[in-house]
Amino acid sequence: MVTEPTPATLTTVGIMTGRFPIEDVTPSVACGRYPAKAVVGELVPVSAVSYREGHNALGVNVVWQGPDGQARPFTRLTPGEPGLDQWHGFIQPDAVGRWTFTVEAFDDPYLTWRDAVVKKVGAGQGVEDLANDLAEGADILDLAAKIVPDQHQEPVRVAAALLRDGERPLFERIAPALDLEELLWQYPVRQLVTTTRSYALWVDRKRALFSAWYEFFPRSEGAEIHPDGSPKRHGTFVTARESLPRVAEMGFDVLYLPPIHPIGKVNRKGRNNTLVAGPTDVGSPWAIGSAEGGHDAIHPELGSLEDFRGFVAAAREHGLEVALDLALQCAPDHPWVTAHPEWFTTRADGSIMYAENPPKKYQDIYPLNFDNDPVGLREEVLRVTLHWVEQGIRIFRVDNPHTKTLNFWQWLIAKVKAVDPDVLFLAEAFTRPAMMNGLGKIGFTQSYTYFTWRTTAAEMREYCEQLLGSIDWMRPNFWPNTPDILHESLQHGGPPMFKIRAVLASMLTPSWGMYAGFELFEHVARPGAEEYIDNEKYELKPRDFAAAQAAGRSLAPYIGRLNRIRKENPALHWLRNLRFHDIDNPSLLCFSKRDPEGDNTILVICSFDSANVQWGNTTLDMPALGLDWHERFEVRDELTGATYDWGQHNAVRIDPYVEPAHVFSVRRRG
Template identity: 80%
Template sequence: MEIMTGRFPIEDVTPSVSCGRYPSKAVVGELVPISAVSYREGHNALGVNVVWRGPHGESEPFTRLEPGEPGLDQWHAVIKPDRVGRWTFTIEAFDDPYQTWRNAVTKKIGAGQGLEDLANDLAEGAGLLDLAAKIVPNADEERVREAAAALRDDERSLFNRVALALDLEELLWHNPVRQLVTTTRSYVIWVDRQRALYSSWYEFFPRSEGAEVGPDATPVKHGTFATAAGRIPAVAAMGFDVLYLPPIHPIGRINRKGRNNTLVPRPEDVGSPWAIGAEEGGHDAIHPELGTPEDFRAFIKTAADNGLEIAMDLALQAAPDHPWVKSHPEWFTTRADGTIAYAENPPKKYQDIYPLNWDNDPKGLREEVLRVVLHWVGEGVKIFRVDNPHTKALSFWQWCIAKVKAVEPDVLFLAEAFTRPAMMNGLGKVGFTQSYTYFTWRTTAGEMREYMTQLKASIDWMRPNFWPNTPDILHETLQHGGPPMFKIRTVLASMLSPSWGMYAGLELFEHVARPGSEELIDNEKYELKPRDWAAAEKAGRSLAPYITRLNEIRRENPALHWLRNIEFHDIDNNELLCWSKRDAETGNTVLVICSFDSQDVQWGNTTINMPALGMDWHERFDVVDQITGASYEWGQHNAVRIDPFVEPAHVFVVRPRR
């Protein structure tokens, strides 16, 4: 049995990840809720406060926790970290003699007791205020001393003696006399820059931008960083702030895959960028057909000039002709016949990739990976999308991410891990900034509401990033749902999650899968795929204007920058999902109703949780659709009609009528 330490119990402190084993997560400017359960014996007043310190141990302003629902002994406060780094906090519970004194005096006077009955109370109160005068800000010291003097003034009436002291409640709530202070252990919050929580990602293959192909996608001209830079302004114009590149390293020639993942490539086939490494170099090298290191730096600069940050793929695996295979064969697994094992996920085989063995030489391998990551950090890359992190030890990631952040705290890591929930949560706990999710496979309103509730509860350690599509994933809803479904999935991704992303081709409604697969046919992972963006937009066959508007709505409405604030509202149609987000500081409120049906008109009746919008149950308000411009007067109960072939969602900004 664990023995309580300190005078007062303090329990159920949050945020606390795995009982404080791992840091919780926040970003600069985020309102971080702090809570605890604390109580005491008897009837004397208890106070609770949080002591929070910045990345260099500097003390932040005194923050007192407010009591929650009566009888539950829960205490709540909000802190707002303003710098990147490792923050800490402790909870303190204390005896609050002023509150005890004030409660007693108020009750005694209310019961009709007079000066003679309260003689001791007045004297004790005066002594208490003498202590308080040494604690309050200098500007308030005289006020407290006057109240103490009034308590001692025998010439005054009872009311005049106590009035000044009773009026100090607000001042001494925030500047209390604290006795019998009990302190918890220290808890850690790692605070990232805001992009760790709020971001819009766009993925394209640089080798396809500016490329030319002949019949059967035969490569004629390979795209370069210079030609790919020409696509950057259009990506920025759609409102994205992160441009994610698949691996840019030399591609192996041994067992290279051909078009559509065939094992029999043509000599001119370009191979998969995830088969990393050849005679030209490995993870710290650039594919020579993309350009030089100088060309890559120019590409990064062009992106930055357009408001975009580059995210690099970190895929810890090797092609059979990677330099590591010769220099460090111990970093791989040797099979019974003496060959090196290639990657398998039975029945799938990846003959062009050797997975790393993290047990033969863990120190040497992890030091090499750290060197590679810091190399690219030195080149100006501050975001890494990590391929299959769940196939590497969590202890490695905890070590590696901590080492990188010790050098550059602004570096962010996105986990590409579609795997078991415990592993996905574990990756977040050990340091991954964001994570891919099961968003793609949540295809009903009920499933999505339940999943979002889970993600909201996990925000202290796992931040989601929603993607309607990736080079690996073309869900059947997009294969068969038509353009309205592309809109639906884009609305859901961009409005539910503070971070979302898309792979190039979504705006062109690319929807044909390779037979028997959840991947696109003629997959860009294995071939050059130039697209005529301008022709599609000119012909009205592009989702780009719609995507642009959704990203504009995100930027214009701070409510959409957070996840803790999501609230769901009831609607009597299982094909519709209704939710809101409200920014506590600005009052900005967004209310969304989205259909999951891309084929039929759907009607629904909402029951809005009015306090979640910052209003009383009886109030009326205006909603303005940010996509169509239409406005309506609403209240708690409203009828909604959604035609997916007109607009499959309402994205409303709420305007209170006051």
């Protein structure tokens, strides 16, 4: 039996507020619980579903407000595919900080009137039939004259007067009013306005989205070692400054340093992660803290705080911004262990728990426990973070954030950005998708990804399309290698595979990075592990980059060319514009990016096979390239300089030993 709902049961369900339904507003993260993300100058799509009863016209617009509290001119949304009641538009924030927006739906009497008049005139109705319409239209235009800017008021008033002028023919009376469609779309008469709740948008500086990262260990730059591998001279911030021109020449703009703090001596690991360190072993920078200081101190062998400031300033002169590692973990001899044992986990036997990822054991690292004294630990981490902000650091690469509580990160990031909204945070979180997305939602600026393990064209396309679906809260940063990760594709793929992974990382996403040694084709792994042998985490690793480049054994010029292509082509500065195209060879990936505000389009075809020549036939999505389906166009390979005449269907040949990818700029003919 079906029962009618009573007033009591109706109160338990959602009640629509306002005259018109407004649903599925985007960008909205977790139903508006968290701010969506954007950067200054980005065209941010706003959409909603809104509809109404009957046949009268509905209008939808977005009202947005900057971090200064000032309202920006509202943006009218346009209807999408007929029948779906979807509305779309863009806003373009121009300042860093927290923005808000609301979506409004309204009755549009002018569009209702215009649509009716056009239909009636088209059906042959005359002035007598339209008498009421003419009078009602004049009244609507009287309202419009009070809304439009001063310079547009005269034509509106004239059109209203003509509608009332019974001495003129029908066409002369209505034509000026009908011609106001564009003006009154921009400045509509709005009645019965319905407004949604407020949604938030956090806007970062552009480097939050577009950046090229390079990682090196300053202790290895300028270091010297004895033939047995033991240290002869430790690199310093002063010697590392000599490497800045080399990094800048490759076109990078962020230089990331692993932890620079004192390294623990208790339970220090030896070379290749051996359990017992020798007397000259330098230890892992991630085993932070000793009697020489903790997270707010600098390893004495690297230099002084003044040396560090000088290094940061010198990097800035070369167009490089220094990113610092924020690793919230401690060596057993970190000052916090003695001063605040409650910040750690005590085991049943009274010992402090060290880090484990069974079967791996990290006896040189104590994890922090954020439950025993959350207030005290939070305040100390905030103090440390702001200390480095005071030294000129505006980017932090956060080590293993997924092993700390999300409410802590949400608190810390908000506190830091309240002091300096330009500070960015990169999450080093190779973990479950829900956690990676969660870190992005609560405030992390960028995130490492699964890029390294997507080794076929189909896998890469599917993964990137997933990332496009989470762009409002998680910005990807693609790295082909890290000190911890040397994928088997690089171990066995030879130099062409290094090129392939560099092209994919640098062209698919606006942010990418690589760890030093990639340009030297370092590829030998520790047996049974997906990491480098003689890992730099546990020893000094000086490299002769200049000699390798002089001998033609360096990828540095190629990396520099990729980064120059990125900087010179605005289409590559964004992620929302990534589109994939069909190609009939599963070893090839075809994708494009088109600048949303200019005439710049990049089309990339990259092989995933580093050993064999591959042929493919494209079926291009021409509108995604800004072209009609029938058009011919010119493509210029930005890697080789070769040009070709192309259309929708094209044959392409890729020889990985010549060039494993085409990076085409698209030029319309004529």
